Amino acid sequence: MSKPPQDALPTVNARIHPSGALDILSRDEVARLRDASTGMHDLLRRCALAVLTTGSVSDDPRAAQAQYADFDIQVHQQDRGLRIDLANAPAMAFVDGEIIRGVAELLFAVVRDLAFTAIELGEACGRDLNTSAGITDGVFDLLRNARILQPTDPRLVVCWGGHSISRDEYIYTKQVGYELGLRGLDICTGCGPGAMKGPMKGANIAHAKQRREHPRYIGVTEPGIIAAESPNPIVNHLVILPDIEKRLEAFVRIGHGIIVFPGGVGTAEEILYLLGILLREENAGLQFPLIFTGPTASAAYFEQIDRFLRLTLGEAATSRYEIIIADPAAVARRMTAGIRKVREQRIAQKDSFFFNWSIDIPLEFQQPFRPTHEAMAALDLHKGRKPHDLAADLRRAFSGIVAGNVKEDGMRRIDAHGPFEIHGDPEMMQSLDALLRAFVEQRRMKIDGDYHPCYRVVA
Incomplete structure (x- = not known):
């Protein structure tokens, strides 16, 4: 590693050989990842830089690009597998010249998902992505390729909330995650900082105390978001969907219940997406626990959210969620009971535990905006x-x-x-x-x- 200029951040040049976490790519997939004319290589570069700066608290997608303007990544197909070359990569991703294992896994996930999307969901894929069924099949295949879908008992709680929250709110998200972890529940978030990190961190401690093996901390993101919200260090399963609509569908299809912490416009978007689906007549009897929660100081926040939803979507919307303030254990108990009902309904309807086929998501919620x-x-x-x-x-x-x-x-x-x-x-x-x-x-x-x-x- 050469000595950087005084005002530059330290960087590393590295050569990595993925093993186990990344399937062998075809020559066509590698060629697409290297193609600068289509913008695919620039997309790979931006997403790779995001995971190499894992743990960053900045939400400016231009900041890392400016700080590491000379960073580059190249993917090579070799007879015995893949080789990834990193040039001027952030030194924070390395320890004594070796890339941190968790960061390497996230990097491999970036290569895997972008390659899969380019081929299997690209313009020449032959899929009908103008139909609801075609889009859902595409989401399913991407999640399956990322090994997110596992035939275990329902226990995946999706946690939504803002990346910019107060210290009290962040501590509260950890407390809720801890209570969820004590009850054997796994966590899925948008993978960034704030309310996306806290539940994972709390659950991680609880899983360790319960000697839980192979806990899952799933991060679901998309290319436009990951550059602004680098994955937090707890994420051990990362999947990148091609757009926000498929990302939201992935949350709803794989989650068995959703907890909403305080957040901003992104959190409001998620709430409206889910309520818009649950308020459809086709989903009237669907078991799907939805809890809004935060510390005492966040009570006014949820009162305002509740008023806005009543004004816009009507009183019927309030029957699909409950608000619990300053009681992490109660949140976990209610979520556990709700997921128990989800399990019973899935068995009765012969629906899978790992992907909710029964929920009706109309095309207007799936088409990219x-x-x-x-x-x-x-x-x-x-x-x-x-x-x-x-x-x-x-x-x-x-x-x-x-x-x-x-x-x-x-x-x-x-x-x-x-x-x-x-x-x-x-x-x-x-x-x-x-x-x-x-x-x-x-x-x-x-x-x-x-x-x-x-x-x-x-x-």
């Missing part, structure tokens, strides 16, 4: 619509704000054309604006620095 200024302004946010239809467009509104906040493509659009405009029913827009202002005041939009809104709410 590209948040342009025109698309954001055209969202139909007015009363009188069916709750699940309104939830779909509200979800898109929050998704666009997420893109403008932390995704490079969205940030470039904001830089070029100014804030997104969100139009709708005056009362609804007033409530939306109040909710977003609260997120800003509570510093839920950004970890570091001042937040400059990427949106403007227009009544």
Whole structure:
């Protein structure tokens, strides 16, 4: 390792031979990963840099790119398997010249998932990704290829929440994770910091105390998010879905229950996605425990979320979730009881434990939304619509704000054309604006620095 300039971060050049965690890739897959003309190599480079800076607390996707501007990754096919060459890689991923094992596993997952997506879900794949069934099959195949699907008893709890939360809220997420871990439950999150790290950290301690073998800490992400939210060090199963809609479907298909901690626009997007699905008549009898929880200081946060959901989606939405404040053990007990009912229903309906085929997810929740200024302004946010239809467009509104906040493509659009405009029913827009202002005041939009809104709410 050469001595870096005084103002540069230390880097390492390394050669890695994946073993066990990454299947052999075909020459076509390797060629696609190396192809600079399609943007695939740049995508590989950005995702690889994210996992090599695992544990970073920055939520600026441009920061790591600027700090490690000379970083590069090359994947080579050899007769005896793969070789990955890293040039000017972050030294924080290495100990005495050897890459940290957990970081190496995450790096192999990046190569695996991007290669699979390029071939199996690409334009020439032959799949019908314009149908609901075709998209679900694609999500299933990607999760199976990543070895996420395992035929064990239901025990996977999905935890949603913000990457920018208070210290009290973070400690609370650990306490809830600890109670879940004591009861033998595994954790799945968006894999980043904050409310995505805390439950895994708490469960990790509980699993150790219970001498639990092979606990699972699953991180589910997508290329636009991973650069802004590097995986936390607890993640031991990483899977990268091609877009936010398939990521959200993956959460719902593999999870047996969901806990929502305080968060910002990304968390609101997730809530609206799930409630929009659960409010459909086709899913009326579906067992799916959903709990909102946080410490005492977060009670007002959930009261505001609850008011917004009642105003937009109606009172029926409140029957699909419960709010528990400042009681981690009660959260774990309720979730355990809920998952027990999930198990009973899956057995009765002859549905698998590892992938929920029974839940009905309509195409409007699956089709990728590209948040342009025109698309954001055209969202139909007015009363009188069916709750699940309104939830779909509200979800898109929050998704666009997420893109403008932390995704490079969205940030470039904001830089070029100014804030997104969100139009709708005056009362609804007033409530939306109040909710977003609260997120800003509570510093839920950004970890570091001042937040400059990427949106403007227009009544």
